[in-house]
Amino acid sequence: MNFDIRELIYIILALPLIFSAVSATNFLGKDVLHWLNRLVATGVGAAIIALLLTFDADIPFAGQYIYLDALSMWMLIIIGTLYFAFAWTSKAYLDRDTNKRYGYLRRFGYLEGRFYALSHIFVWIMLLVVLVNNLGLMWVTIEATTLVSALLVAFKFTRNSLEATWKYVMVCTVGICLALLGTIIVYYIQLNTMGSENALNWLYLYEHSKMMDPAMAKFALCFLFVGYGTKIGLAPMHSWLPDAYSEAPALTSGLLSGSLCSCAVYVLIRNIIILMPSIGIDFISGLCLFFGLFTIAVAVPFVVVQRDIKRMLAYSSMENFGLMMAAFGLFVPVAAQAMLLNLFNHALVKFSLFYMAGTVIGEYGTKNMMRIHGMMVQVPRSATFLLLGIVALLGMPPFGIFFSKFYMLYGFFISDHPWLGVLTLVLLAGMLIGILYHVMRMLGGRPKRKAAGELFGFIDSLVIAGLLIFGFVVSAGLGEITILNHLLNNAAKIVLGGVA
C-alpha cells in the first residue's frame, strides 16, 4: 500500500498522540505498553522512511498548517531515529531504574504509563515543531516542549530533579517569552509591509522576505536569537541545561540533547532565514560566531573539572551546539551541510552516550565518576561501548562526528576566519582533555567498589551499535547514498536562504 505525503504526515502525527493518550489512561499492563510503544515508534519510523522515499527534496510540500521541505525532512529523520532508539531501549531502562537495589523510580506505581504518555507526547510535539509552517505555531510548540519535558525532567520528584526543573522552566520560559516578543515584532513588520493575510506563514514570509524593514528586523532578530538561544543552550543562557540533562531520566536526557536542542536550532534557523535578506549576514554571522565560540569556551572548564557523568555529557552537547551555531554563522555551503550532518551525528551519538551513562549509573549506583574504576574488568561490555561512544563523541574516525566536524572546521578556513578555526581546535582539544581524562579513570585501574553486574543487555547493544554504525554509514558514504545526499544539499541551500 502506498500513501501520499499528506497521509504519511497524518500517520506520523497521529500515532504517538493516540498512544500517549492510551497509555495515560490506566488500562493497559506493562508488557502491552512496552510492545505497543515499540510498535508505534517502529511504525512512525517506517512512515518517515516511506515519506523520505516518496518525498522529492526539490518540491517542498505545503499544506495549510503543514509545511515539509528538505530541512524539515532532515529533522524528521533525526527525530525519527531517536524515537526508534528510544522505544527499543526504554523497556530495559525502566526495568533497570525500577529494580530494587539502585533504581531511582522504584517508589512509583504505574510509572510505565506516565513515562510513555509524557515521552510520546514530547516526541509528538517535536514532530509538530518541524512540521508546522507558522512562526507563531513554532513558538507555541517549542514552549510546549519545554513544559512537557519539564514534567519529564521532574519525573523522579527528588529534590534535585525538582530544583533542576524549576530552573529549567523559569529560565527557559523567560527566554521563550523574549522569543515571543521577537515573533510579535516579526508579525508587526509583516503587518506594516504586507498586511495581515496569511500571517506569520513561513513560506509567505520567505517569499516576501526582501520587503522587510531592516531596523525592526534586526530588533526582532535580537529577541529571537536570545530567546531560542536559551532553548539551544548557548552561553550565557545555558545555565538550565546541565541541571536538566543531569537530573532527567537517561532516555529523556538523550531526547532533550539529541532532538529538542536540534528543534530549537531548527526554529531559530527558520526565523533567521526570514530575516536574513533584509538584515544582511554580517550581523547574524557575528552573533552566531561569537555566541557559538563563547559557548564552547564556557563548556570547556566545566568538563575539565567535573564529577557528574551526565553533566559532563551535557556540557559536551553545549560544545557541539556551539560549534554548530558557529558553523552556521560562517554561511558557506560546506559548513552548513556539515552542520546539518552534525545535528544528525550528534543526536545519535549523544543519545547512545546518555543511555550508556544511565547504564553506568545503574551499575554503580552513583553519578560520581570519581567513585567508578576498573569498568574494563567488571563490566567489559558496557565499558567497550562507553569507550566507543566517547571516541565517537570526541570526533574520531571512523565514527560520524569526525566527518561533520572536519568539514565544519574546514568552513572556518575557506570563509577566511582561519584564526577562529585555530581557536576552535584549541577549545576542542580542551574538551578532549577533560572528557577523556574522566572516562579513562572510569575504564582503567582496578575496581574499588562492586558493580551491580552487567546491566547492558543484548538489545541495548544492538541498538547502540546500530546508532553508531548508522552515523558512520551515513557520514562516510554520503557521496554514495544519493537520496540523503540530495536531501542534505537542498537542506543546506534552504539554510543558507539563497545567500551564499
Place this chain on the structure above:
Amino acid sequence: MDFMVTSLLVYLLGTVTLVWPKKAELAAHYFGMLCSIVASGMVVYSSLKYLLSAGSRWLVDLSWGQYSLQADGWSGAFLLLTGVAGVIISIYALDYGKGYLGSRIRALGGLWNLFLLSIVLVLISGDAFTFIISWEIMALVSFMLVNHESEKKKTVSAAYQYMVMTHIGTAAIMVAFYLVGSSAESFSFVDMAQNSLYGYMKDAAFVFAFAGFALKSGLMPLHIWLPNAHPAAPSHVSALMSGVMLKVALYGFGRFAFQFIGMDVFWYGLIVMIMGLVSAFLGVLYATMEVDMKRILAYSSVENMGIIFSAFGCGMVLYSMQFPMLSVVAFTAALVHAVSHSLMKGLLFMSAGCVMHATGSKNIEHMGGLAKKMPYTALFTLIGSMALSSMPFTSGLVGEWLTLQSFITLSQQAGSPEMRLLVVFAFILLGLTGATALGCFVRMYGIAFLGRARTHIVEKAHEMPFFMLAGLGLEAVLIVLIGVMPDLLVNLMQKVVSGTGITPMGNPLGIMWGGSGYYALYSPALIFILFVFIGVFVVASVYRSSTFQTKNVTWNCGTVPTSRQQYSATGFSKPLRRAFDGILNPKRRTTYLRKEHAYFGRKLHYELSIPDLFNDKLYKPLQQMLINSSSSFHRIQEGSVSIYIGYTMVAMIVVLIWGVLL
C-alpha cells in the same frame, strides 16, 4: 595498486580476531599474526615496485568520491620500511603474544592488524581527507594498544597522555592541511601541490605542519608522551610504534616540505635542523640516565628521530641556499637513517620484550649476567646496541655517516661567520650525541647482559622460544647486511630523493661536492674484509695454544667479591650526570633510617630521580594552570536561579546594544 589493495584486505581479514569466539583464543592469535605477516610481505613486494619506478605517480579512486589512494617513491620508501618491520615483528609476536593468553589476546591480534592497516593507509592516501582519517585511526588504534594492560594505573595515565598529545598534534596537522587546502582546488595531493599560499599564511602552514609531525615523531619538547607510552605498550607494539609510526610522521612532513609548502625559505630548514639536533642530544642524555630498559630505548628513539630530522633540515637549508644537488645527500641520509633506525629499534624493543619475558622486570639494575642465560638474545642485542651506537659494520653507521657528510656539505657552503657558528654548533651536538649514545648502550648492554647476576630474578631466566629469536635474528642479519653492503639501500634511497644517484669511481658511498674534485669515501665491505681477514690471523695466533685457565675468583684484596660490588647502572652514568648537571638537575634525597650512633649501624636510603626538564618546567605547570582556572571558573554556575535569569537579561541587553550599534 590492486596488489596493495589486496594486502589491505588481508589486514582487514586479520581484524576478524576481534570477534573471534572466546574458546579458540590461541587460534585467533595465530590467525591474526599470520594475516599480518602475509599482508606485510605483500606490502614489501609492492613497495619495491613503487621504489623502482621512483617519482612516478598515479591515483586510484575508491568508489566513494572523496577517498583516493596513491603511491610514489617517497611513500614507497616508507612502505618498504613498514612492510619489513611488519613481517619481522609479527613473526616475533607469534610467540611473544602468547603471554597475553586470557587477557584480551583477541583484541590484541585484531588491533595489531588494524594498526598496520592504518599505517599503510596513511602512506598510500592520496588526499588530505583520507590522510587525516587514516592518521586518526592510527592514533586511535595505537592508543588502544598502549592502553591494552589497562588494569595498571601507569598504563592508563600513559595512554591518556599519549592520546591528548597526539590529538593536539593531529589538530595542528589539520590546520596545516586546511590552510593549504583552502588555497587549492581540492584536498587531493595533486591539487594541493599547486596551492597558492604565500606570506605569513604559508609560514603558519609550515609551523603547524612541523609542530604536528614533530609531536608525532617525538622531537623535544613535544616528546613528552613518548617515554611513557612505549614502556606501557606490549613490547611488539612499542617496537612497531617506535620503528614505524615515528617514521610515518617523517613521511608526512616530507610531503609538506617537498610538495605543499616548499623549502625555499631559509628559516624553515633552520628550525627543523636545530630542533632535531637539540632533541638528538637531550634525548640520548636522558636515555643514558634511565634505568628502565624500555624508557632507555624510548629516549633513544627521540635521539634518532632528532638525527633524522636534523639531516632533513640540513637538506632543506641547502635547498633554500640553491644547492638542490647537494641537498640530495642530506635527504638520502634522513631516509637511510630512518630505515636503519626502524630496524635496530625494532630489534632492541623486541629484545627488551625477551628480557621482560625472561626476568619479568624492565629495570636493568636488577639484572646482570643475562648473556650466559640467554646467549642468542645476548648476541642479537649486542648487534642492536652496536647499531644504535653507530658502530662500523652495522647499519647505524651508514645513516650517521651520511648525516655527518650532509653537515660537512653544509659547512662547505657556509661562508659567513654565523653560518660557520651554526655548523660548529651542529657538529658539537652531533659529536656529543654520538659519544653519549655509545655510552648509553654500553651501559645498557653491559649492566643487563654482562657481569654477574645482581638479583635472583636472573636465576630463572631462560632462552627464548624459536619465533622470538627468529624475529631478533632477522633484524640482526638485516642490520649487518646493510652495515656491510649499504650500496643498494643508499642508491635506492638516493633514487627516491632524486632521479640521479651520484656514485663516483665505483665507490658506493663516494660524495662529490660542487667545485673541488675530492671525495669522501666509505667502503665498509673492504674494511670488513680486511678486518675479518687479519682478525682471523690474530685470533688464531692468540687461541692456537689454549693457554687460558681459570684458577679462582678475581683478586679482591683478600675477600671474595660479591655481585653488589659491581658498578650499578646509576653509578655508571654518574660522571656524565655530573658533567651535565646544569641540564639534568637531578633530585637527590638522602634519608637516614637508623642513626642512633654517628658511625655504626646507621642505614641511609639514597634516592635519585631525574625528572624530564620539559615535563617539570612546561607541562606540569600548564596542567595545573588549566585545572585551577577551570575550578575557579565554576563560580559562574553557583545554582541560584535569579542569577541565571540575570545572565539571560544581560545577554539580551548586550545583543540589543550590539544590534543598535551595528
Place this chain on the structure above:
Amino acid sequence: MEYIMTSIGLSLVQGFVLLLIAPLVAGIINKVKARLQKRQGASIFQEYFDICKWWKKATILTPYTGVIFVLAPVVYFMTSFMAATMVPGFLTGQFSLGDAFIFVYILALGRFFMTLSSMDAATSFGGMGGSREIYISVLVEPAVMLAILINSIRYHSTTLSAMVIDYNEAFFTVSAVLACVAFFLVMLAENSRLPVDNPDTHLELTMIHECMTLEYSGKLLSLIHLGSYLKIVVFLALFGALYVPVEIPLALKVLLGAVLIGIVETLNNKMRLFKVRVYLGAAIVLLLLAIIAE
C-alpha cells in the same frame, strides 16, 4: 681495480710498519720522562721485551667472564691496526678505505668493546674505568669532530689523504696554529695520557684506562698494550700530517711529538676527573676560534 688493490696493499704494509715501530715510540716517551725526572730509565726497547714476556705467559680468567671479555682485546687491537692502515702521509695515496669519520668510528668500536669487557669482569674497578672512559670520550668527541671539520673546510674533503697539509698554499695561519694546539690537547685525552689519565700507576683513584685492563693478563694483555701503543703512534702521525703547520718530514714530526708528550707528562700532574670538562672545553674553544678565523 688493481689501483685499489695496490693501494690496499700499501696501506696494509704501512699498518704493519707502524705496528713495528709503535713500542719504540712508547719507549721513547718513557725514556724522555725518565730523563726529565733525573732517572736513568729503562731502555727505549723495553716495551718490546714486555710484550714478548706477556705473550709467553698464560692467561688467567675469572669465572664470571664471558666471550666478550676474551674477544675485546682482539677487537681493540684490530681497530688500532685498521686506524694505522688509514693514516695518510706515509705510503697511502689518494685512496683510502674510509674518511676521517670512519677513522674516528673505528677507534670508537675498540672503545665500545673495551668498555664492555671492563664490565664483564664483574668487579668495581672495571666498572669505574668503563664509566670514566665513557665520560672522557663524550667530552672528547665534539673536539674531534671540530678538528675534522676545520680541515675539511680548508681542503674541501673529509678524506684523510686529502686533509694533509698542503704546503703549496699558505699553511702557517692563525687557525692552523690554534688547531694544532687544540688537537694536541685532544690527542692527550684520546690516548689517556696525563693530565687526563695516568698510564703508569695502578692507583685506582687516578687511573681510567688501566682500570679496564686490570683483569687482563698474558696474550690478551699484550694485545691491549700493543693496541694502545699503536694508537699513540697513529695519533702522532695524524697530528703531524694534518695539524702541525711546519714543513719537515712526517717521521720527524712523530718523533718530536713523542718527545713533546714526554715533556708535557712530566710538567703536568693528573687533574681531577671533573676538571677534564674545563680542559677539553678549552680545546673546543680553540677549535671554534680556528674555524671562525679560517
Place this chain on the structure above:
Amino acid sequence: MDYLVVFLVLVVFLQTRVTDLKRAVICLASQSVIIAIACFVIGFSHGNDIHAVMPGVLTIIVKVIFIPGAVYRLVKKLKNEREIVSASNVNYSTMAAALFLVMGYALVERLMPGAAGRDIVASSILMIMTGLSLMVLRKRAIIQICGLITLENGIYLLGLLMTEGLPLVVELGVFLDVLIAVVVLVILTSRMRLSFMTTDTSVMKKLKG
C-alpha cells in the same frame, strides 16, 4: 484608555511592594483584569467581530479566573509564608520599576515617535521589565510565578498594541501554553513544599558546577 494606563502602572508599582503572597496574587488578578479591559477596548476600536472579542474573553477566563485561582488555592495551602525581604530590597525594586518606566518612555520615543498609545506601550515595557526584576529579586516561588505572568502579560499587551492581536491560532496556542505553564509551576511548587518544606527558591542551590 489613559485611566487604564494609570491603574496599570499603579498595580505594577504595588506589585513591587507587596510581600504577602495573597496580596501578590490579588495584584496579579487585578492586573489581568485591566489587561482584559484593554483587550476589549482595542478590539472594539478596530471592527467588532469574533476576533475582537476573543482575546478579552480568553484573558478573563485564563488570566483573571483560572491562573489566580490556581495560585490562590496553592497559597492557601502554604501556611504563614511571606516573602522575607528587607525594606531596602522593596525600595530598590520600586525604584527599578520607576527606572523601567522612564526607559520605556525613552524607547517609545526612539522607536515609534508620536505614536498614539505611547503611554500604554511604555507601561507594557514597564510590566516586562518589572516581571523580570521580580523573578530576579524575589525568592518565593509564588512571587516568581507572579513575575513570570506579569512578564507574559506585558509582552501580550505590547503585542496587542503593535499588531491588534496575533492570528487566532497563535493566540489560542499562547493562551494554552500559559495555562500549561502555570499548571506545571503550581505542581512543582506544591511538590517543592512537600520535599523542601518551603517554597523559598533560594534553598535550591545544590546543583552547581
